[in-house]
Amino acid sequence: MNQINILWVDDEIESLKSQIIFLESKGYNVSALTNGYDALEFLKDNIVDVVLLDESMPGITGLETLARIKETNQQVPVVMITKNEAENVMDEAIGSQISDYLIKPVNPNQVLLSLKKIIDNKRLVAEKTTTAYQQQFRTLFMALNDNPNHAEWADIYKKLVYWEMEMSKSDSPEMQEVLQSQKAEANTEFAKYISRHYADWMQPKAKDAPxxxxxxxxxxxxxxxxxxxxxxxxxxxxxxxxxxxxxxxxxxxxxxxxxxxxxxxxxxxxxxxxxxxxxxxxxxxxxxxxxxxxxxxxxxxxxxxxxxxxxxxxxxxxxxxxxxxxxxxxxxxxxxxxxxxxxxxxxxxxxxxxxxxxxxxxxxxxxxxxxxxxxxxxxxxxxxxxxxxxxxxxxxxxxxxxxxxxxxxxxxxxxxxVRVKTPVKVIGDKQTTTNLRYKHGRNLNYDPKEVLAFRDPRDAGLPKPNVNSSYIFAREDGYLCYPNNYNYFVNYYRNTFQHGGISLxxxxxxxxxxxxx
The missing domain is CATH 3.40.720.10 (Alkaline Phosphatase, subunit A)
Known part of the structure; x- marks a missing residue:
């Protein structure tokens, strides 16, 4: 842990020496002052990670000191420590954006917990999130390979979203990469699932449709x-x-x-x-x-x-x-x-x-x-x-x-x-639609392994504008590009968010x- 600087301000600071020694034994550097005026002067010239502030002090009160601290340094976390349990004092302190509120007498572990919540919260959450996802990885992997139905697919996707949002708090690029790989695998399997079942869902009396x-x-x-x-x-x-x-x-x-x-x-x-x-x-x-x-x-x-x-x-x-x-x-x-x-x-x-x-x-x-x-x-x-x-x-x-x-x-x-990353080459006539995730037209030329195609649009519940009209849908993170000016459009649209195709x-x-x- 890098050196963390704590400023403890209390007019009875002598009685807190054992607590200060305890915090120093945990690796914190503690500076001690007895009044708000000295605290404000100290903060002008010193970098402080957290201020522990007594509410009831002679001279200027803790609340007045807090207000002046926030005027000059909005970001510094302040923990109010007080004997006063009056609700209006709590309300004023919380309204002044304190980071925590402790009632005297406080024991050393209470103060330590407060500091950990403020200083180490992000690191501890990130570590716990990474460990928890590692434990869930195999469960998700087994769910993907257990022939999920439409409700189970929705559940898998919700879990992937949960972990993606949780992992955004983590500083582990390796685990984030593992999650993205698992999400990509899920999208591959989901496209296969949609290909197998979509036409059945379009039937008037479809059973088991979502x-x-x-x-x-x-x-x-x-x-x-x-x-x-x-x-x-x-x-x-x-x-x-x-x-x-x-x-x-x-x-x-x-x-x-x-x-x-x-x-x-x-x-x-x-x-x-x-x-x-x-x-x-x-x-x-x-x-x-x-x-x-x-x-x-x-x-x-x-x-x-x-x-x-x-x-x-x-x-x-x-x-x-x-x-x-x-x-x-x-x-x-x-x-x-x-x-x-x-x-x-x-x-x-x-x-x-x-x-x-x-x-x-x-x-x-x-x-x-x-x-x-x-x-x-x-x-x-x-x-x-x-x-x-x-x-x-x-x-x-x-x-x-x-x-x-x-x-x-x-x-x-x-x-x-979906954020598209993989270009898919498609050839069509002038009437072919321009959407990057699906196209319909009369003379589409494509690799059937890269798209889901409906030669008769009515099989997909879609109108059939012309006799030879067909629809194709990009899978996973693909986007459909024409051969002319191919490299320009591939680079221009890569990593943009598009819709129209098949992805979770x-x-x-x-x-x-x-x-x-």
């Missing part, structure tokens, strides 16, 4: 609607499960989590297909048949998600539910401010649908804008920027405005995204229910 985009509303929203309160169905576009786990604590400041689950996005894992399927309660091939004027294929002109409100109304009518609902779509900051201003009016509706597009805009912008390539360069930073966005977003502001009301929230997404990150996505506290 909850998917087109069944999400009936399976996960309708049963959780509370007829006695306003319900909010919030769909945050392109939200991976790990991103949900990053913003969940911010939701939990105002709302209590009742249930959390995962469902499977349909293919392609893209807004045009999966989100329309959620609101219509139908597969894309069924939407095209039922709403031929509204459905747009990739190669057709016009917006692809313009009729979600109409699809939602039709689904409610089909389910013979109360037809009254509000629909709010936020695609820019102005829309977001309108949501904030209108939030109280939404309490008059039994069902409120809010579609929030920011995360999708972020992932696409991350491809196009160099600054976002720096900000969201990997999964850890992608989660971080998502949490930062949500904390300061109009959506968070809007929800806080009604947090004191009795409401019911159901939060979901339409699909996730794109397909297995969150749905959660929260209620007012």
């Amino acid at each position: 909850v998917m985009s087109h069944t999400l509303f009936t399976e996960k929203v309708v049963p959780n609607l509370d007829p006695s309160v306003p319900n909010f169905f919030i769909l945050i576009d392109n939200l991976r499960y790990d991103q949900w786990k990053a913003i969940q604590p911010i939701f939990s400041e105002s709302f209590r989590l009742v249930e959390e689950d995962a469902f499977y996005s349909i293919l392609p894992t893209s807004t045009q297909y999966s989100r329309n399927a959620i609101f219509a309660g139908m597969l894309p091939v069924e939407i095209e048949a039922k709403f031929p004027q509204e459905w747009r294929n990739d190669d057709e002109e016009g917006g692809k998600n313009l009729y979600e409100e109409k699809f939602m109304a039709a689904q409610l009518a089909r389910l013979r539910m109360d037809p009254r609902f509000s629909y709010t779509k936020v695609v820019n900051h102005t829309d977001g401010q309108h949501l904030v201003n209108n939030m109280h009016n939404l309490l008059d509706y039994p069902l409120n649908v809010i579609v929030y597009n920011f995360v999708d805009m972020l992932s696409h912008a991350r491809t196009e804008m160099e600054v976002l390539k720096e900000l969201a360069g990997d999964e850890t930073s992608y989660r971080s920027i998502t949490a930062s966005w949500f904390e300061h977003s109009p959506l968070h502001q809007a929800l806080k405005k009604v947090a004191d009301k009795k409401i019911n929230l159901i939060i979901a997404t339409d699909h996730g995204s 990150e794109e397909v297995i996505v969150p749905v959660a229910r929260m209620v007012s506290k």
